[in-house]
Amino acid sequence: MSVSLRQVETALVLSVGGEVDLVTAPELNDAVTAALAEAPAVLIVDLTAVTFFPRPAWRSYATCRIRPAPRPRSGSRRPRLPRSRWPSPAPTG
Numbered sequence: 001m002s003v004s005l006r007q008v009e010t011a012l013v014l015s016v017g018g019e020v021d022l023v024t025a026p027e028l029n030d031a032v033t034a035a036l037a038e039a040p041a042v043l044i045v046d047l048t049a050v051t052f053f054p055r056p057a058w059r060s061y062a063t064c065r066i067r068p069a070p071r072p073r074s075g076s077r078r079p080r081l082p083r084s085r086w087p088s089p090a091p092t093g
Contacts, residue, residue, distance in 0.1 A: 011042035017049035025060040
């Protein structure tokens with residue numbers, strides 16, 4: 001399996017090629033985790049060059065722990081309207 005990472009505007013593209021099996025699936029998970037650690041605006045995992053990806057390996061990849069980077073908190077919060085102040089839906093009929 002081959003893995004490469006490149007920047008395209010604000011996105012990171014993780015290109016994967018070759019065979020992804022139960023042996024190499026953890027390597028793919030590590031590559032996804034490492035790419036997410038860079039906190040890109042968008043992460044694209046390009047699997048177009050993958051020649052073999054059996055169901056057990058896919059399950060392992062699909063269940064990898066992907067946690068987005070925390071968003072910075074601003075000092076001011078957007079005010080919330082009390083529930084009773086929301087507009088009522090327009091009547092139908």
